[in-house]
Amino acid sequence: MSAASPRAGLSRLCWIITWSAWIVLFVQQVLDAAMNGVPAVIWLGKLLPLLLFLPGMLRDRLRSYIWLCFVCLLYFIALVERLFAIPGSALAIVGMLAVVSLFCAAMLYVRWRSRELNAGSAPPA
Secondary structure, eight states, X not given: OOTTHHHHHHHHHHXXXXXXXXXXXXXXXXXXHHHHTOOHHHHHHHHHHHHHTHHHHHTTOHHHHHHHHHHHXXXXXXXXXXXXXXXTOHHHHHHHHHHHHHHHHHXXXXXXXXXXXXXXXXXXX
């Protein structure tokens, strides 16, 4: 068993959690916009930031995951405001869980995946 093996498992787990949380957050934003009957411009503002990083995430570009973490903070702020405005909103609670999971998992994925990539490209000692 190699030393990089456990790290590969951790990065794979974080990758799965990141994608799951991204999908949940995206669906939550769609449902929130649909239930509130917002205009198309607001739909675009809610969904475009998540969609911008999709091509890079599909190509496993770590920089896309890093920028996604920054964008998650904007969703976090909006969801905190929503939770203060409507404390019992199940949709806002789901969104908050998704955005926190997305941020943590993406951050850890970048950390562990970059170590994997660096270990693979390092010359043997």
